[in-house]
Amino acid sequence: MTEKIHADLMIKGGTVLTMTDGRPIENGAVALNGDTIVFVGTDRDAAGRCTAEKQIDASGCVVMPGLVNGHTHAAMSLFRGIADDLPLEQWLSDYIFPAEKNNLDDDFVYWGTKLACAEMLLGGVTTFCDMYLFEESAARAAKEMGMRGVLGEVLYDFDSPNYGPIDNGFAYTEAFIKKWKDDPLIVPSIQPHALDTCSPDLLVRAREISDTYGVRSIVHVAESKGNVAHVREKYGKSSFAYLDDLGVLNERFVAIHAVWVDAEEIGIMHDRGVSVVTNPESNMKLASGWAPMHNYLERGITVGIGTDGCASNNDLDLFGEMDTLAKLHKVYDADPTHMNARTVTEIATRKGACALGLGDITGTLATGKKADIIVIDFNKPHLTPVYNPYSHLVYAAKSADVRDVVVNGQLLVQNARLTKADPAEIMAKGRELAERVNKSIG
Amino acid sequence: MTEKIHADLMIKGGTVLTMTDGRPIENGAVALNGDTIVFVGTDRDAAGRCTAEKQIDASGCVVMPGLVNGHTHAAMSLFRGIADDLPLEQWLSDYIFPAEKNNLDDDFVYWGTKLACAEMLLGGVTTFCDMYLFEESAARAAKEMGMRGVLGEVLYDFDSPNYGPIDNGFAYTEAFIKKWKDDPLIVPSIQPHALDTCSPDLLVRAREISDTYGVRSIVHVAESKGNVAHVREKYGKSSFAYLDDLGVLNERFVAIHAVWVDAEEIGIMHDRGVSVVTNPESNMKLASGWAPMHNYLERGITVGIGTDGCASNNDLDLFGEMDTLAKLHKVYDADPTHMNARTVTEIATRKGACALGLGDITGTLATGKKADIIVIDFNKPHLTPVYNPYSHLVYAAKSADVRDVVVNGQLLVQNARLTKADPAEIMAKGRELAERVNKSIG
Numbered sequence: 085m086t087e088k089i090h091a092d093l094m095i096k097g098g099t100v101l102t103m104t105d106g107r108p109i110e111n112g113a114v115a116l117n118g119d120t121i122v123f124v125g126t127d128r129d130a131a132g133r134c135t136a137e138k139q140i141d142a143s144g145c146v147v148m149p150g151l152v153n154g155h156t157h158a159a160m161s162l163f164r165g166i167a168d169d170l171p172l173e174q175w176l177s178d179y180i181f182p183a184e185k186n187n188l189d190d191d192f193v194y195w196g197t198k199l200a201c202a203e204m205l206l207g208g209v210t211t212f213c214d215m216y217l218f219e220e221s222a223a224r225a226a227k228e229m230g231m232r233g234v235l236g237e238v239l240y241d242f243d244s245p246n247y248g249p250i251d252n253g254f255a256y257t258e259a260f261i262k263k264w265k266d267d268p269l270i271v272p273s274i275q276p277h278a279l280d281t282c283s284p285d286l287l288v289r290a291r292e293i294s295d296t297y298g299v300r301s302i303v304h305v306a307e308s309k310g311n312v313a314h315v316r317e318k319y320g321k322s323s324f325a326y327l328d329d330l331g332v333l334n335e336r337f338v339a340i341h342a343v344w345v346d347a348e349e350i351g352i353m354h355d356r357g358v359s360v361v362t363n364p365e366s367n368m369k370l371a372s373g374w375a376p377m378h379n380y381l382e383r384g385i386t387v388g389i390g391t392d393g394c395a396s397n398n399d400l401d402l403f404g405e406m407d408t409l410a411k412l413h414k415v416y417d418a419d420p421t422h423m424n425a426r427t428v429t430e431i432a433t434r435k436g437a438c439a440l441g442l443g444d445i446t447g448t449l450a451t452g453k454k455a456d457i458i459v460i461d462f463n464k465p466h467l468t469p470v471y472n473p474y475s476h477l478v479y480a481a482k483s484a485d486v487r488d489v490v491v492n493g494q495l496l497v498q499n500a501r502l503t504k505a506d507p508a509e510i511m512a513k514g515r516e517l518a519e520r521v522n523k524s525i526g
Numbered sequence: 527m528t529e530k531i532h533a534d535l536m537i538k539g540g541t542v543l544t545m546t547d548g549r550p551i552e553n554g555a556v557a558l559n560g561d562t563i564v565f566v567g568t569d570r571d572a573a574g575r576c577t578a579e580k581q582i583d584a585s586g587c588v589v590m591p592g593l594v595n596g597h598t599h600a601a602m603s604l605f606r607g608i609a610d611d612l613p614l615e616q617w618l619s620d621y622i623f624p625a626e627k628n629n630l631d632d633d634f635v636y637w638g639t640k641l642a643c644a645e646m647l648l649g650g651v652t653t654f655c656d657m658y659l660f661e662e663s664a665a666r667a668a669k670e671m672g673m674r675g676v677l678g679e680v681l682y683d684f685d686s687p688n689y690g691p692i693d694n695g696f697a698y699t700e701a702f703i704k705k706w707k708d709d710p711l712i713v714p715s716i717q718p719h720a721l722d723t724c725s726p727d728l729l730v731r732a733r734e735i736s737d738t739y740g741v742r743s744i745v746h747v748a749e750s751k752g753n754v755a756h757v758r759e760k761y762g763k764s765s766f767a768y769l770d771d772l773g774v775l776n777e778r779f780v781a782i783h784a785v786w787v788d789a790e791e792i793g794i795m796h797d798r799g800v801s802v803v804t805n806p807e808s809n810m811k812l813a814s815g816w817a818p819m820h821n822y823l824e825r826g827i828t829v830g831i832g833t834d835g836c837a838s839n840n841d842l843d844l845f846g847e848m849d850t851l852a853k854l855h856k857v858y859d860a861d862p863t864h865m866n867a868r869t870v871t872e873i874a875t876r877k878g879a880c881a882l883g884l885g886d887i888t889g890t891l892a893t894g895k896k897a898d899i900i901v902i903d904f905n906k907p908h909l910t911p912v913y914n915p916y917s918h919l920v921y922a923a924k925s926a927d928v929r930d931v932v933v934n935g936q937l938l939v940q941n942a943r944l945t946k947a948d949p950a951e952i953m954a955k956g957r958e959l960a961e962r963v964n965k966s967i968g
């Protein structure tokens with residue numbers, strides 16, 4: 085006789101995509117107790133084995149793991165649309181840098197991150213990876229919003245508006261790691277900015293901290309042709325040959341973007357166990373290029389997907405990003421079979437979680453994993469009829485179709501509304517801060 | 527003293543984008559009487575001049591012309607997601623052709639078009655251009671849904687499941703044109719399929735009908751490298767040189783796709799006054815390529831944007847299409863200044879209307895134009911704060927942000943719900959027909 089399972093919440097009646105290797109479970113059920121998934125299977129099996137305090141009817145819906153936004157600068161939500169359609173240098177020097185220089189502080193990052201979390205939760209993102217300044221305030225905001233986050237203060241050679249000189253940056257980062265390392269939601273990391281903004285010494289020190297604390301080291305690499313030319317000119321090497329010679333590549337290293345890399349570099353990335361997070365819409369909008377995703381997948385490199393910050397996208401919408409990821413690589417590779425819908429869905433869930441070192445925690449629906457679950461309402465004209473749920477997720481579903489969101493066992497979105505946060509307050513604060521930004525850029 | 531204006535409905539308090547050459551009107555007002563716009567200006571001016579039976583408060587919203595979906599096969603909504611990520615030939619021969627052969631009839635096209643209209647209206651599309659079979663039923667569906675449509679039966683050399691041999695196709699088309707030519711919503715057209723499926727004789731006969739009745743002639747041209755190779759092999763010419771030599775190009779000719787064209791062809795298109803409708807997401811998903819949009823714009827060629835059918839996209843979402851259009855061409859052209867947000871919004875409204883010959887009817891908000899108006903709710907986390915409304919429309923807004931939709935003076939969507947159609951009935955019918963489709967492809 086099988087043991088009875090007690091659950092706080094059961095989500096039943098929907099099509100369950102576990103994102104493990106199984107097929108979709110029609111009339112499926114997912115149950116959780118506390119912060120943990122305790123049952124995944126059919127409604128029928130659940131009826132015999134589970135008792136649940138509360139049930140959510142997911143008929144006509146898809147139930148799947150929460151999405152993983154593998155790279156963002158969350159508080160840049162407050163710079164959304166501040167400037168677009170400009171050459172990169174002008175965009176940075178006339179708008180983004182002055183806006184950051186004159187506005188960033190703990191309060192700004194706190195509210196900007198809250199606004200970003202509100203958007204992400206409503207769009208089915210349960211985990212995000214954030215690189216920004218005043219990250220202690222980003223962590224506080226994410227924690228209050230109930231989101232899972234891999235967070236790290238951005239480090240670079242020049243003085244930071246937050247910590248000042250880089251030595252303070254390392255101290256800030258170590259304190260941050262120590263403070264959050266046992267938190268159930270916030271996962272600390274070290275995040276050197278990029279190869280043209282960080283000295284070799286900075287990158288090596290970052291690796292030492294990554295080793296000491298076992299945290300992810302997350303770095304923008306080879307985003308643009310300009311980045312690559314800089315490394316080539318200064319160090320006489322390709323980006324990944326340079327990083328490898330520094331000894332900083334390992335299975336905890338996450339390369340953000342990795343657009344302009346050659347076959348030799350892909351070999352290095354594979355051999356060292358490096359993960360990649362691609363940001364297709366940001367790379368397109370800034371006209372940077374596109375990552376060789378098909379080659380990464382063929383080599384078995386772990387890949388996630390991110391939105392990048394709102395100044396270069398301009399949203400935190402993983403559904404849009406999945407759709408674009410699939411289509412961009414088909415047309416670029418001139419092969420419609422590349423980046424199929426199932427693969428893209430894996431990148432936004434299981435693979436993305438693995439890239440961030442959270443493969444044992446989130447990214448699939450399986451007993452023992454943390455309960456990060458989303459329910460997507462397919463009862464809409466644009467999702468009717470349904471021949472293949474993966475196809476709909478990538479090519480037709482939108483962030484606004486997300487109905488319910490559970491993070492770490494907490495029901496944070498129900499019927500497309502935040503249950504614990506007040507979006508009106510967050511938006512009002514966002515508008516107030518935007519007025520200050522407007523003044524600061526004249 | 528200025529004359530008082532009587533209006534049935536006034537939409538006030540929002541940011542009005544007229545899509546004429548003017549700047550956004552903050553605290554703007556748009557009023558309509560019957561099917562016609564009678565006032566566009568500020569709230570303050572409206573207060574002194576207009577009396578309105580009914581008012582809609584658009585505070586915090588953007589008010590703009592309805593979007594124009596320049597190309598679709600609407601009833602293919604019922605084939606949404608039936609097969610993806612396949613080589614073109616396999617996709618067509620194993621899925622699309624059998625599905626069409628075994629399922630298409632008046633009932634299927636009627637319900638498929640209704641489903642498509644429901645999706646488009648909810649997503650802010652007020653005008654669509656449709657090429658499909660059993661178009662009489664598409665027209666009936668569109669008319670019942672209250673949408674504006676430029677519709678035409680697809681014509682090709684082989685027998686059609688609807689009309690049989692091509693002579694009947696011309697008869698069907700002439701009857702269709704005569705029936706609908708004075709309709710306030712349905713605009714008839716002639717729509718030969720493509721250069722590899724239509725003989726020179728067919729294309730010339732289509733032009734004669736276009737001349738006789740003054741209707742648009744709408745043709746898929748140069749969608750794929752294969753299309754172009756076919757024309758080159760058979761006629762020894764480029765696509766547009768061939769069409770020009772046939773004498774079929776003029777200002778009523780609309781080229782759908784026009785992806786693979788050379789500089790000489792762009793010159794011909796310009797000289798003959800041909801319009802183009804680009805379908806970026808479909809071209810990406812089928813790995814066909816991308817149209818030289820920047821060159822078209824530089825030459826002053828009138829361009830619209832379309833979704834194509836749901837089997838190759840897989841939705842009818844103009845917001846997604848605008849976002850993709852901007853980003854695709856920036857990255858392809860390696861220039862972030864290309865396809866700026868304002869230009870893209872024009873393509874989806876005014877320019878798209880002009881491409882379809884409806885420039886005097888719709889596509890802008892101006893007194894005397896038909897009242898095709900949408901209200902987009904910016905009171906959302908992902909649209910906060912607002913620095914630039916065009917930026918948000920293209921890079922952050924989603925179809926689900928559309929709150930209210932007026933077509934030809936009728937309020938068809940209010941608070942994101944259809945006011946006159948029953949989506950539950952349409953979706954139920956769609957699911958029923960999809961079961962039949964599933965059986966037909968085994």
